[in-house]
Amino acid sequence: MNKRLLYRDHLAQWLIYLAVLTVSAVFIWILSDLTRGGITHLSWDFLTESPHDAGRSGGIGPILISTFWILLVALTAALPLAWTAAILLAEFVSSSSRFGIIVRFSLQVLAGVPSIVFGLFGNAFFSIYLGMGFSILSGGLTLACMLLPILVSTAKAGLCAVPQSYRLSAAALGMSKTASLIHLLLPAAAPALAAGLLLGIGRAIAETAALIFTSGYVDRVPGSLLDSGRALALHIFDLSMNVPGGDQPAYASALVLVALLLCINILVIKFAYGLQRKRIMPV
Amino acid sequence: MTMYPSQSAKKNNCCESAFTLGPLHTGPACCDPQPVVQVESLSLQYGHKMALENVTLDIYRGYITALIGPSGCGKTSFLSALNRLVDLIPACRVTGRIRVDGRDIYESACDVQALRRQIGMIFQKPVPFPLSIRRNIALPLHEHGIRQRSEVDAIVEQVIVEQVLRDVGLWDEVCDRLDAAALSLSGGQQQRLCIARALALSPKILLMDEPCSALDPIASGVVEDLISRLSGHYTIVLVTHNLAQAKRIANYAAFFWVKERAGQLIEFGRCRNIFETPTHELTAAYVNGTRG
Amino acid sequence: MIWSKRNILFFSVTDKLVLIVLRLGAVIAALVMLLILIFLLTESWPALIQITPTRFLTDASWHPLESTYNLTPMFSGTLLASVGALVLAIPLGLASALFIVFYASARLATSYRRLIELLAGIPSVVFGFWGLTTLVPLITQLHPPGASLLAAILVLTLMILPTITLTAFSAPQAVPDEFLRGATALGLSRWGMISGVALPAARIGIVAGIILAAGRAIGETMAVLMVAGNVVQHPAGLFDPIRTLAANIALEMAYAMGDHRAVLFVTGFLLMLLIIILAVAADWLKKNSQDWSASS
Numbered sequence: 001m002n003k004r005l006l007y008r009d010h011l012a013q014w015l016i017y018l019a020v021l022t023v024s025a026v027f028i029w030i031l032s033d034l035t036r037g038g039i040t041h042l043s044w045d046f047l048t049e050s051p052h053d054a055g056r057s058g059g060i061g062p063i064l065i066s067t068f069w070i071l072l073v074a075l076t077a078a079l080p081l082a083w084t085a086a087i088l089l090a091e092f093v094s095s096s097s098r099f100g101i102i103v104r105f106s107l108q109v110l111a112g113v114p115s116i117v118f119g120l121f122g123n124a125f126f127s128i129y130l131g132m133g134f135s136i137l138s139g140g141l142t143l144a145c146m147l148l149p150i151l152v153s154t155a156k157a158g159l160c161a162v163p164q165s166y167r168l169s170a171a172a173l174g175m176s177k178t179a180s181l182i183h184l185l186l187p188a189a190a191p192a193l194a195a196g197l198l199l200g201i202g203r204a205i206a207e208t209a210a211l212i213f214t215s216g217y218v219d220r221v222p223g224s225l226l227d228s229g230r231a232l233a234l235h236i237f238d239l240s241m242n243v244p245g246g247d248q249p250a251y252a253s254a255l256v257l258v259a260l261l262l263c264i265n266i267l268v269i270k271f272a273y274g275l276q277r278k279r280i281m282p283v
Numbered sequence: 284m285t286m287y288p289s290q291s292a293k294k295n296n297c298c299e300s301a302f303t304l305g306p307l308h309t310g311p312a313c314c315d316p317q318p319v320v321q322v323e324s325l326s327l328q329y330g331h332k333m334a335l336e337n338v339t340l341d342i343y344r345g346y347i348t349a350l351i352g353p354s355g356c357g358k359t360s361f362l363s364a365l366n367r368l369v370d371l372i373p374a375c376r377v378t379g380r381i382r383v384d385g386r387d388i389y390e391s392a393c394d395v396q397a398l399r400r401q402i403g404m405i406f407q408k409p410v411p412f413p414l415s416i417r418r419n420i421a422l423p424l425h426e427h428g429i430r431q432r433s434e435v436d437a438i439v440e441q442v443i444v445e446q447v448l449r450d451v452g453l454w455d456e457v458c459d460r461l462d463a464a465a466l467s468l469s470g471g472q473q474q475r476l477c478i479a480r481a482l483a484l485s486p487k488i489l490l491m492d493e494p495c496s497a498l499d500p501i502a503s504g505v506v507e508d509l510i511s512r513l514s515g516h517y518t519i520v521l522v523t524h525n526l527a528q529a530k531r532i533a534n535y536a537a538f539f540w541v542k543e544r545a546g547q548l549i550e551f552g553r554c555r556n557i558f559e560t561p562t563h564e565l566t567a568a569y570v571n572g573t574r575g
Numbered sequence: 576m577i578w579s580k581r582n583i584l585f586f587s588v589t590d591k592l593v594l595i596v597l598r599l600g601a602v603i604a605a606l607v608m609l610l611i612l613i614f615l616l617t618e619s620w621p622a623l624i625q626i627t628p629t630r631f632l633t634d635a636s637w638h639p640l641e642s643t644y645n646l647t648p649m650f651s652g653t654l655l656a657s658v659g660a661l662v663l664a665i666p667l668g669l670a671s672a673l674f675i676v677f678y679a680s681a682r683l684a685t686s687y688r689r690l691i692e693l694l695a696g697i698p699s700v701v702f703g704f705w706g707l708t709t710l711v712p713l714i715t716q717l718h719p720p721g722a723s724l725l726a727a728i729l730v731l732t733l734m735i736l737p738t739i740t741l742t743a744f745s746a747p748q749a750v751p752d753e754f755l756r757g758a759t760a761l762g763l764s765r766w767g768m769i770s771g772v773a774l775p776a777a778r779i780g781i782v783a784g785i786i787l788a789a790g791r792a793i794g795e796t797m798a799v800l801m802v803a804g805n806v807v808q809h810p811a812g813l814f815d816p817i818r819t820l821a822a823n824i825a826l827e828m829a830y831a832m833g834d835h836r837a838v839l840f841v842t843g844f845l846l847m848l849l850i851i852i853l854a855v856a857a858d859w860l861k862k863n864s865q866d867w868s869a870s871s
Contacts, residue, residue, distance in 0.1 A: 012766040016678060019670035020687065026695055026733065030705050037708070040691055057668060060728045065796050084600025092594060106608040112854035113611065114794025116821050120828070120843045124618050145607050152604065169410040171371055173423040173480065174399035178589045183422055188413055206698030208797040209821075211830055240704045241801060254701045261696050269689075272715045277762050 008254040034258060038251030046252060051219050054243050055235065060253055062221040066136060066229030067205060069222060070215055073140025074204055075197075083193070085148075086155030091181065111149035115209040117144050122214040134228040139215025146210060147200045158192020159185060162246060195271040200266040205257065208233040232257050303424065316343040319518050320365065325379035327360050327369065331543035334360045336381075340537055340551045342488070343547065347510065347519045349529040349554065351571070352539035357546025358522045361539075362490045365520065366402040367395050383488075392410055393419030400427055407493040409473035411465035411480075416457055419465045419476060420444050420483045427484060447479040471502020475509065488518045507532060526570060530558055538566045601803040615844045626693065631841075637807045639835040649809050652817035655724060655810060656799065657792040664823035665785060667732070668739030675744055677769060688744070695737035703801030706730040711802055718814045722804035725808070725813040730798045742784025744775070783857040790853040794846060795823040820846055835866030 033151045049059030085103060086171075093100040132138040162185050170180035208231070211233030216228030217238065230238070239246035295500055318341035321534070325441040327335040335357040342348050350358040358371070367388060369375045399405060421440055421537050444461070453475050466475060474494060491510070495503040511517060512533045523529050529536055536557040538550045550557060550566045561567045568574035569571050626644060634645035671691060675684045706726055715721030774781070796819075804816020805826060818826075824839050831839050 001759050005767065009764045009766040012769075013678065016670045016674050019667050020674045022692060023667055023671060023694075023736065024687070027690055029709075030697070030869075032703075033705060033709055034701070081600050081604045084597045085604040088597040088601045092597060099601075103605045106605040108854065108858065109608050110611075112790060112851045114796070114821060114850055116794070116796040116824050117611075117615070117843045117847045120618070120824065121614050122838060123828070124614045124840075125610065129614070145611070148604055165406065165408065165410045166412065167373070168368065169406065169412070169477075171369055171428070172366060172399060172404035172406075173484065174396040175423060175426045176396065176590050178593045179426050181593075184412055184414075189829055202696060206696075206700070208698070208700045209825055209855060214824060235795060236700050236704055237801070240707055250704060251708075254704055260700060261698070262693070265693060266695055272753060 031258075034251060037248070038253075038255040041248045043220035046249075047256070050221070051235075051249075054246070055219065055249055055251075056240050056243060056246055060232065060235060060249075060256070062219060063230050063232055063235045063253075065073060066215075067208065067232045068223050069136045069205065069225065069229060070140045070143065070211070071201065071204055073137060074143035074147060075200070077141055077144035077196070078200070081144075082148050082151035083155050086152045086159060089152070090156045090159035091185070100246045107149045107152050107268055109146070111153075113146075113246060114116055115146065116206060118142055118210040119213050121145070122210060123135050127214055132226065134214065134216030134218075136215055136222055136229045137225045139211045139229070139231070140225075141206050142210050142214045146207065147204060150203060151196055151200050154196025155189070155193050158189040158196065161192065167201045191271045195268045198264050198271070202261050202268075205231070205260060206233060207231075208237055212237075241275070259281045290324075291512075300517070309506070316346065318342060319344040319384060320334050320520075321382040322365075323380040323382070325361070325364060325381060327357065327364060327379070328376040328378075329360075329372065330374045335364075336543075336545040336547050338546075338548045340548060342518060342520055343488075343535060344518050345515050346534040346536060347514045347521055347532055348535040349533035350520065350522045350537050350539060351524075351526065351529055352546075352549075353541070353544070354524075356539040356541045359492050360546070361386065361491055362404070362520065362522055365401050365490055367393075368399075368404065370395065375535055378449055379455065396427075400484045401486050402488045402490060403484060403486040404493040405477055405481060405489065405494050406473070406496045409470060410475050411468070411473045411565075413464070413466060415462045416465050416468070416476065417444055417461040420447060420480050423480060424483055439520050443483050447482045450513075451475040451479045451503070453479060469502065470498050471505055474498060474506055478506075478513075482517075488520065489513065491519060491521045493524060495521050495528065529554065538563075538569065540565055583845050615840055615847070619837055619840040619844050622834055625834065626838065639657070639831065642834065646820070647821045648809050649818055649823055649842075651809050652724070652803075653793060653819040653821070656727045656731055656803070656817065657789060657822040658818055659724070659728035659791060660735055660792050660844070661785065662855075663728065663732040664736045664739055664788060668736045668784075669743055669781065671740040672737070672743035674677050676739075677773070679766065687747035691737045691740050694733070695741065699734065699795060699798040700801075702734055706798065706802040714739050714814070720804065720814075720816060722802055722816050723814045724810045724817050725801065726816065727799050727803040729811075730802055731792050731795060734795060734798060738780075738788040738791055739784050742787060743781045746812060768827050778844070779860055779863065783860045786853050786857040790857075793853075794821060794850050795819075796825050800825055 034067060042131075043093060046059040048061040048062065050062050051060065052058035085107075089100060093103075119142070122138060122145075126132050126138040126141050130138075166184055166188065167180060170184055175184075211231050211234055215234075215236065216232065217230055218228040219230045219235070222229040231252060236250050237256065239250035239253065303438065312466075315468060320342035322338055322340050325335060325338045326333070338357075350361065352358060363369045365381060366376055379387060383398070383402070386393070394546075412422065414422065421444065424440055424443060433513075445454060445458075448457065453472060456464075456472065465473065468476060474497075477493075494510070495506050498506060507528060510521065513519060513536070514532075521529075521533065533554045535552070536554045537548060537555060538561075539546055540549045541547070544550075550561060550563045557566060558570050561570060565574070631644055631646045634643040636643055637645050637648060665753045671687070675688050679687060680799055706729070707722075710726050710729060711721035713721070714723060797821050800822040803818065803822065805822060806816040807818050807823075808815065810817045820842050824843055827835070828839055
């Protein structure tokens with residue numbers, strides 16, 4: 001009897017080890033493929049020049065610029081809305097009030113919408129209805145809608161993690177809620193807010209489907225916010241699917257993208273240290 | 284009974300108004316205990332649970348009043364009702380009257396922020412803000428009007444910070460590191476910092492919820508000494524589980540007990556009477572250690 | 576000083592102003608959802624009135640230029656790809672979670688967990704690209720053509736695996752230590768304790784994670800678009816190319832007009848509803864599981 005249990009235990013253990021090894025091996029495989037394929041193509045010129053010959057040669061300079069602008073538009077639109085909603089939900093509104101339930105439900109719904117549907121919405125609303133056409137503005141605003149749920153939930157988690165004793169002490173000292181918020185609670189929650197911001201940035205630059213029909217494909221340096229611009233993720237997509245022989249620059253661009261995301265991930269870990277990370281990490 | 288001329292005008296301002304020189308008469312002690320807080324039939328309910336039922340007592344100016352009794356009989360709730368901290372608990376209902384200096388503090392005309400400036404509160408676990416020592420004291424000052432916009436205000440702030448830190452005996456220990464983090468202080472130092480922070484607003488009354496129970500014995504002794512030094516200048520209401528501490532420093536004692544599932548005031552009087560000649564049998568049992 | 580009528584209750588004037596501003600921000604954030612719903616419905620409206628829903632199931636084939644809109648091949652493509660990915664990802668994901676919580680040393684556990692989080696952070700475009708340049712040629716060697724259901728399943732597995740691991744990981748970790756100590760005291764072996772005590776206690780959290788992963792697999796567009804072949808057909812086997820609903824929208828949106836465009840919006844709306852239902856179900860399960868552990 002005991003021997004059978006022992007075999008079962010060992011079998012389970014080895015199966016689990018096998019699974020873990022498989023996953024790790026595939027991960028390393030992907031990273032090494034990317035590095036091998038793209039490291040030779042990577043150079044300072046690559047990062048700053050314009051693409052020539054549909055991207056087969058030249059660099060990704062204008063694309064990095066467009067990506068930056070789209071990101072800036074998205075964050076400028078999303079951050080104020082998201083953080084005010086988070087402060088409201090965490091400090092002023094009880095979780096059972098009607099208003100609180102509606103806001104939380106809407107954000108939950110938003111979090112579940114797939115990115116291609118955001119692309120459809122962005123196209124219908126920003127590009128066509130509001131007449132922005134294929135532009136950085138349109139793409140950035142669509143991304144802003146996508147970022148709202150993640151920014152709100154991380155900010156709210158950060159504020160709720162500040163101990164209640166601070167609020168009670170501040171109230172006992174006769175401080176108004178606004179003052180305790182500005183001088184005490186927001187500074188204490190700042191690392192969590194920063195971590196949430198970085199997660200949002202990471203999500204935004206990885207996004208492709210929402211941008212195809214909103215910010216367009218043009219790979220020149222954008223002249224204004226209403227110009228079309230190509231994001232880095234879109235560039236990788238275009239090079240691999242539509243441009244025969246575009247694999248090398250695609251590998252290099254993918255390497256740049258993954259390296260950026262890696263830096264963001266490391267910064268998030270640094271900021272989220274000590275907080276309950278499972279509350280902040282997106283799943 | 285002769286009354287001093289100044290006393291005939293305002294009976295309540297015993298230690299505050301100037302005395303005119305006149306012929307000396309013998310009379311009652313000028314410091315008859317005057318109540319500064321009058322609680323009438325106070326009841327506190329959290330949802331359906333009755334925390335306090337029908338409490339009536341007076342807190343006398345300048346003295347230390349100890350609230351004693353086992354856990355769960357509403358002493359902390361009573362304290363929180365005095366500075367309207369119960370407003371922050373949504374399900375809490377307060378009935379009855381609490382008068383501070385003659386006016387009901389649960390009236391709608393009451394300025395709660397000013398009330399909390401006059402009544403300071405110290406919690407069981409020291410809660411210094413995650414800021415520097417200086418900023419911990421300066422922040423509530425700024426809130427209540429002393430800003431750093433002018434040079435005069437900056438000097439006033441510096442003077443107040445030094446004064447309160449001296450009052451609590453922390454000045455010698457931290458004068459060279461006022462900008463260090465408050466969280467780097469030891470437990471006893473943190474609690475004294477919290478007291479200094481409350482004193483910076485020049486309150487009349489200090490509410491203390493078991494201020495020494497989270498501290499080690501030495502720090503506890505230091506804080507206790509501070510509390511007895513503060514009496515006279517300030518009115519102190521102290522919740523404590525430590526009967527020996529109450530006997531040592533308190534002037535008045537109020538004994539609470541849970542009866543019929545609600546906290547009730549069993550006996551209130553001068554500390555010596557409560558401990559040596561209690562009138563209620565429960566009080567006698569509690570202070571002698573046979574119950575609770 | 577206490578008795579001025581300046582203030583009401585415990586909100587000062589600044590507090591009231593700040594509250595108004597905060598309310599405004601939150602309302603706008605909530606309105607975005609409403610806006611999305613409205614626009615999706617408006618754009619799908621032409622299709623909804625002119626084309627009866629049964630046509631989506633019974634038309635001859637998917638040929639928008641000839642006005643036939645049979646969605647079933649793409650339904651089955653989406654379904655098969657997602658189910659296949661779940662079949663592979665659930666054991667791998669659960670095993671990873673169990674490894675982190677029960678089998679690994681502290682340092683190994685943190686490193687592996689970081690690895691999973693990094694895997695979660697790789698963009699779908701990069702997965703698709705790697706699939707296109709590495710996986711598809713490999714599969715072509717096995718059985719041409721390479722761009723197929725199998726490629727889609729493998730890539731989707733890699734993408735939803737971290738979701739399952741990270742949700743499943745928090746669930747067994749939350750199992751109270753007393754349960755585990757009690758089990759060991761009864762002489763249960765490690766696997767016996769896991770299968771008998773930890774997994775059942777954590778099963779609600781694990782199921783919630785699986786539901787979320789399914790939602791992610793259904794909504795995934797770019798990676799599948801790049802490796803699945805994109806032929807509209809019911810796949811006869813693992814090596815047949817397929818097209819999923821999400822990929823279809825991305826492919827045809829560029830040149831769709833009129834009714835065709837409206838039908839694409841309808842499929843987008845359906846996708847959104849499906850994933851929202853899954854997300855709400857997962858959330859409801861998580862809330863109930865907290866109640867369960869609290870009452871126990």
